[in-house]
Amino acid sequence: MRVIFAHDFPMIKDENKKVYSSGAFPYTVWKRYLVHFDGITVFARKGNLINSNDKNVVDMLSVSSGPNVDFVTIPNLSSIKGKLTNTHKAKQIMEEELLIADFLIARLPSEIGKLAIKVAKENDIPYLIELVGCPYDAHRFYGSIKGKIYAPISWLQTRKILKQSKFTIYVTKCYLQKKYPTKGLSTSISNVNISEVNKDVSIKRLQSLRSLNHRTLKIGMIGSLNSRYKGFDRAIKYISDIKPHNDDYEIHILGEGNSSYLNSIIKEHNMISRVHFDGTRQSGKEVFQWLDNIDLYLHPSLTEGLPRALIEAMSRGCLVIGSNRGGIPELLNADFVYNPLNPKSLNRCFQNALTNSFERQVNNNIDKANEYSSDKLTKKRDDFINKFIDVNK
Numbered sequence: 001m002r003v004i005f006a007h008d009f010p011m012i013k014d015e016n017k018k019v020y021s022s023g024a025f026p027y028t029v030w031k032r033y034l035v036h037f038d039g040i041t042v043f044a045r046k047g048n049l050i051n052s053n054d055k056n057v058v059d060m061l062s063v064s065s066g067p068n069v070d071f072v073t074i075p076n077l078s079s080i081k082g083k084l085t086n087t088h089k090a091k092q093i094m095e096e097e098l099l100i101a102d103f104l105i106a107r108l109p110s111e112i113g114k115l116a117i118k119v120a121k122e123n124d125i126p127y128l129i130e131l132v133g134c135p136y137d138a139h140r141f142y143g144s145i146k147g148k149i150y151a152p153i154s155w156l157q158t159r160k161i162l163k164q165s166k167f168t169i170y171v172t173k174c175y176l177q178k179k180y181p182t183k184g185l186s187t188s189i190s191n192v193n194i195s196e197v198n199k200d201v202s203i204k205r206l207q208s209l210r211s212l213n214h215r216t217l218k219i220g221m222i223g224s225l226n227s228r229y230k231g232f233d234r235a236i237k238y239i240s241d242i243k244p245h246n247d248d249y250e251i252h253i254l255g256e257g258n259s260s261y262l263n264s265i266i267k268e269h270n271m272i273s274r275v276h277f278d279g280t281r282q283s284g285k286e287v288f289q290w291l292d293n294i295d296l297y298l299h300p301s302l303t304e305g306l307p308r309a310l311i312e313a314m315s316r317g318c319l320v321i322g323s324n325r326g327g328i329p330e331l332l333n334a335d336f337v338y339n340p341l342n343p344k345s346l347n348r349c350f351q352n353a354l355t356n357s358f359e360r361q362v363n364n365n366i367d368k369a370n371e372y373s374s375d376k377l378t379k380k381r382d383d384f385i386n387k388f389i390d391v392n393k
Contacts, residue, residue: 001389003037004098005030006116007107008078010047011071012061018052019065022224022256023283024308026062028193030069032378033105036385039068041097043112046073060256060280072097077111080146087115094119103127103392108158109135117161126392128167128385131158131176132191134326137303141229167388169381171306172327187384189377192308193284194315196373197366204292205317209358212295217245217354218252220294220318222287222309223301225257225277231300231323231340233265238343240269244350251275254290291316296353300340301325315369317362321349331368336361 012020030040050057065071074093075086094116098104104120104127106113113129120127136155139147159180162168166184170176173188219239223230232253239251251274253259259277266275281287291297297313297320304326311331313320322328323340335352338345353361 001037001102002039003103004041004101005105006043006113008110008112009044011044012047014052020061021064025064027066041070043074062282074112128388129165130169132171133305141302175327189381190306190372192311192372197315205362217249218295220252220297222254225259229302231302235300238346242347254278256280314365319353
């Protein structure tokens with residue numbers, strides 16, 4: 001059996017056609033599906049071309065290609081011009097591939113995913129949807145007028161698609177289910193990938209936090225710099241006014257993309273010496289090592305599904321603060337949830353995080369992260385995919 005996986009993620013390739021991901025799609029993600037299928041064909045968009053000898057770039061990426069995984073480039077559908085000029089060609093490519101496959105797994109929000117579902121329905125090919133975020137909020141806070149105009153259109157399209165879906169995996173427990181309900185079978189499974197956390201993590205974290213009164217507070221954030229809705233600009237402004245930890249702090253941002261739009265904000269608020277862009281790290285061990293050097297992880301997004309990076313930070317025992325968007329309140333106590341449009345509420349969260357019991361916060365965060373351990377999620381995912389396959393054989 002063969003499955004198509006459809007999403008908008010950019011395929012980064014080298015001169016040998018080896019495919020890389022900036023973090024979200026390492027080969028380990030495809031292994032989840034290869035347990036059930038003989039092979040996977042991935043629909044995705046064209047990304048950058050890199051030189052395999054450029055270790056500074058390659059070492060920051062995760063290898064996405066591997067045995068039994070093929071990649072098919074879909075023309076750009078993420079702009080008005082792209083939709084007008086490329087939809088027909090994209091449909092042809094998708095139909096050719098889907099007709100020799102058995103199933104489709106479409107991850108939404110994504111324009112490639114939406115079109116793949118349409119083609120699958122036209123050809124009676126069974127499909128399963130993974131809903132990992134809110135398209136309305138993603139377009140609304142993208143940072144452009146076009147995005148704000150397209151937001152309600154995308155919301156209506158996605159609601160219709162989800163309503164008709166027979167099999168849906170949501171990453172949240174409640175949030176996305178309420179905004180995009182389905183009449184079909186559904187389950188809640190995060191796309192995070194962490195192992196069960198042992199006590200050594202909490203011991204080392206508490207030792208580090210106990211020295212916090214005598215050193216600089218390190219605040220961390222993770223996300224694509226190209227996505228304005230990640231909220232880094234607002235977070236930097238707010239923190240410059242809050243002056244946490246008696247004004248002795250640094251901000252470290254992990255993520256790919258162009259940071260130029262943030263540079264003027266950083267300069268305006270005299271944050272040049274405080275804000276550090278740490279590039280990217282390979283998912284898994286390297287990201288965890290980066291998190292182990294962060295004291296407080298801040299997730300300031302204006303829109304979210306259930307943020308993998310936040311759960312990973314919690315699994316490393318970081319103090320954590322998150323916005324009140326998407327599924328974040330499903331993870332955090334209300335004392336550490338703030339309105340990303342209100343600097344006063346962020347100040348309250350900083351006060352709570354830095355004055356309340358570190359031991360209680362660390363243990364609570366690790367316990368919550370353990371609810372999303374790979375072992376628990378894998379069984380739930382396998383059971384649901386097996387049901388999907390059995391019904392559609």
